[in-house]
Amino acid sequence: MTTWRNAGALAKLAAAVVAASLVAGGFLLYSAANHGKQVTAYFAESIGVYKGSTVRVLGVPVGTVDAVRPEGTRVKVTMTLNHGVAVPARVDAVVIAPSIVSDRYIQLTPAYTGGPQLADGAVIPLARTAVPVEVDQVYASLAKLANALGPNGANKNGALSNLIKTGAANLAGNGAYLKQMLTEFGGLSKTLGDSSGNLFATIVSLQRFTTMLKNNGGQVRLAENQLAQVSTFLASDRRDLSAAITELAIALNRVKGFIGGNRALISSNVSKLAAITSILVRERASLAEALDVAPLAADNLVNAYDAARHTLVARGYLGELIGGAAATGAFTTASTQPAGDIAPPGSVAIPSSKIGSLPPLPLPSTGTVYGTPQALLAGQP
Secondary structure, eight states: OHHHHHHHHHHHHHHHHHHHHHHHHHHHHHHHHTOOEEEEEEESOOTTOOTTOEEEETTEEEEEEEEEEEETTEEEEEEEEOTTOOOBTTOEEEEEOSSSSSOOEEEEESOOOSSOBOOTTOEEOGGGEEOOOOHHHHHHHHHHHHHHHSTTTTTTTSHHHHHHHHHHHHHTTOHHHHHHHHHHHHHHHHHHHHTHHHHHHHHHHHHHHHHHHHHTHHHHHHHHHHHHHHHHHHHHTHHHHHHHHHHHHHHHHHHHHHHHHTHHHHHHHHHHHHHHHHHHHHTHHHHHHHHHHHHHHHHHHHHHEETTTTEEOOOOOGGGTSTTHHHHOOOOOOOOOOTTOOOOTTOEEOOHHHHTTSOOOSSOOOSOOEEOOHHHHHTOO
16 A cells, blocks of 8 residues: 555656656747847947846847946947847947936947848957947037137137127128028039939049049150140240231131132132043043153153253154155154264265255254165165
8 A cells, every 4th residue: 555655656756857847848948949149249438338228229129238347448248139130240339328317228230131140149349339429528528629719729819709700790791692502502412412423423534534644644744845835836926826817817708709709610610620630530541651651751851962062962763754755765863963973874964955855853953964865775685
């Protein structure tokens, strides 16, 4: 009987232990699954931040401050973010003071929109944290400014007072103009804002242009020197240049009048010139041949000129100049050689009585005239 009672008690105890283990395991699993992220942030100071202060994103509470401990020249703040709260990996921590007398809280910014998230145990360094300016610091800065502008500072000799009086005198009665200026400046700002793309593109193009000028500094300086020389030259001759421009204007006016009065003749001449141009185009082969031969003919003419006697030395077929050459014989040469020269081979001197029967020669004869009789030509082998 006792044995059965002990066995029942042991069974109940074992069941209670198993139930407690299950409850503890479930609690641990729930805690592990719903455990928030613990984050550490370092601030230059943490006035008004205590254990239990809230941690917010866009003003919405997302966690709690766990501990605030000083560490040398900085303050270590440990906080826990609620489970499921997404925060950017490179988030900033800022101490916010809603008012002068209320408690402060830590704001995490910016809000998460995508990308890597802040991991559990992450540390936000001092470079990514900020604290508000304290009231005593503001008062100290205002006091310092007042001393700098006061009678012991900038206004020691009344300079600041004179500045204020002068500014008041200048602005007196100009309120409407000042308002219009501010209004137009606001419109200008809006215009620049709407055209920011074009403005920045212009700045980029200007930067490229200045870079090009910098890379070509030598050429730019050379161009500036040459432009300066041209400007100096024009400045020294500005009177002549002005007179030339005036004369050019007069000449252009006369040309205009001439063209206006002779429009029909100019049109006719242009039409005829077109016909002449067409002929030249058709005969361009002959013109090319003439241009090739003309230098040689001119050279031969120069070499045939006898400067001492002012005659041309030449040999030609006189049969082309004498009529009836078939019956009387053909003269081959009209020579400008002086008397006593040796007769050309196969030629005989023409008697002076026969010279008159010759047709007019292209050049006056000088000295003995030689020719080749028809009979002598017939007797050649």
